[in-house]
Amino acid sequence: MGLSADELARISALTLAHYQDCAEDFRAGTREHDVSQNIAALLAPIQAQAPCRILDFGCGPGRDLRTFSALGHVAIGLDGCPRFVEMARADSGCEVWLQDFLALDLPDRYFDGVFANAVLFHIPSQELPRVLRQLHGSLKPGGVLFSSNPRGDNQEGWNGDRYGAYYDLANWRALLTAAGFVELQHYYRPAGLPRDQQPWLASVWRRP
Numbered sequence: 385m386g387l388s389a390d391e392l393a394r395i396s397a398l399t400l401a402h403y404q405d406c407a408e409d410f411r412a413g414t415r416e417h418d419v420s421q422n423i424a425a426l427l428a429p430i431q432a433q434a435p436c437r438i439l440d441f442g443c444g445p446g447r448d449l450r451t452f453s454a455l456g457h458v459a460i461g462l463d464g465c466p467r468f469v470e471m472a473r474a475d476s477g478c479e480v481w482l483q484d485f486l487a488l489d490l491p492d493r494y495f496d497g498v499f500a501n502a503v504l505f506h507i508p509s510q511e512l513p514r515v516l517r518q519l520h521g522s523l524k525p526g527g528v529l530f531s532s533n534p535r536g537d538n539q540e541g542w543n544g545d546r547y548g549a550y551y552d553l554a555n556w557r558a559l560l561t562a563a564g565f566v567e568l569q570h571y572y573r574p575a576g577l578p579r580d581q582q583p584w585l586a587s588v589w590r591r592p
Contacts, residue, residue: 386510387508387510392486392508392511395508395547396464396484396485396486398545398546398547399506399545399546399547400464400465400484401545402544402545402546403444403465403467403468404465404466404467404468407445407465407467407468407471410444410445411444411445411447411471414444414445414447415445415447417447419448419501419532420451421571421573421575421586422499422501422530422532422573422586423448423451423452423455423499425530425569425571425586425588426438426497426499426528426530426588427455427457427497429528429568429588429590430496430497430527430528431526432496432524432526432527434456434457435456435457435458436457436458436496436497437457437458437460437494437495437496437497438452438457438458438459438460438495438496438497438498438499439460439461439462439490439494439495439497439498439499439522440452440459440460440461440462440499440501441462441498441499441500441503441504441519442462442463442485442500442501442502442503442504442506443461443462443463443468443472443480444463444465444468444471444472445468445471445472445475446461446468446471446472446473446474446475446476446478446480447475448499448501449461449472449475449476449478449480450475450476452499453476453477453478459476459478460478460479460480460481460495461473461476461478461479461480461481462480462481462482462483463480463481463482463483464482464483464484464485466482469481469482485503485506485507485515486507486511486515488515488518490518490519490521490522491522492521492522493521493522493523493524493525494522494523494524495522495523495524495527496523496524496527496528497523497527497528497529497530498519498522498523498527498528498529498530499530500519500529500530500531500532501530501531501532502532502533502534502584503533504516504531504533505533505534505548505549505550505551506546506547506548506549507549508540508547508549509540509549512549512559513559513562513563516559516560516562516563516565517563517564519563520563520564520565520591523591524591525591525592526590526591526592527590527591528568528588528589528590528591529560529565529588529589529590529591530586530587530588530589531560531586531587531589532573532584532585532586532587533550533551533556533584533585534548534550534583534584534585535550535551535552535553535572535583535584535585536550536551536552537550537552538550538551538552538555551585552585553570553585556585556587557587560587560589564591564592565589565590565591566589566590566591566592567587567588567589568588568589568590569587569588570585570586570587570588571586571587572584572585572586573586
């Protein structure tokens with residue numbers, strides 16, 4: 385039995401409400417996170433000449449939008465949390481779209497890269513194939529998708545006030561391959577620690 389439309393709406397509403405309520409604390413707690421490894425992993429395989437057009441999917445308060453802009457790229461943010469969108473616009477000066485991840489409206493073949501850092505795991509597994517196809521379609525041919533998610537044993541459900549799905553590498557590969565992507569690399573984070581202390585699975589993919 386899949387999730388009903390009402391159940392999906394509730395998942396989205398409660399997860400977004402969590403971030404709306406803790407937006408200031410979230411910004412303060414993540415402002416200094418070093419994701420330079422992830423940003424480099426996205427940018428390195430992009431074949432287009434700079435400046436590249438980058439979608440920061442689930443941009444949150446806008447930390448990484450500022451980084452992409454400082455590197456000379458055209459960064460566009462997207463988030464479903466209204467407070468995050470306000471913060472990201474004010475802090476980065478970038479264009480930021482307010483869109484629910486389950487009701488996306490993305491332009492076709494528009495982006496050179498999509499940066500999905502710590503976000504795709506919030507999408508219920510039954511909806512993820514559709515969302516991945518939408519991201520695939522929004523990339524120019526040859527474009528690159530970066531994703532980073534907390535890994536797990538393919539379990540799914542509520543973690544406090546947030547919904548999440550936690551995949552292992554084999555299932556994540558299967559999902560991205562089915563959506564039309566070709567894997568470029570994957571790695572675990574934080575770097576330099578034993579695997580059991582690396583809760584994050586990062587991966588880089590190309591639209592052929």
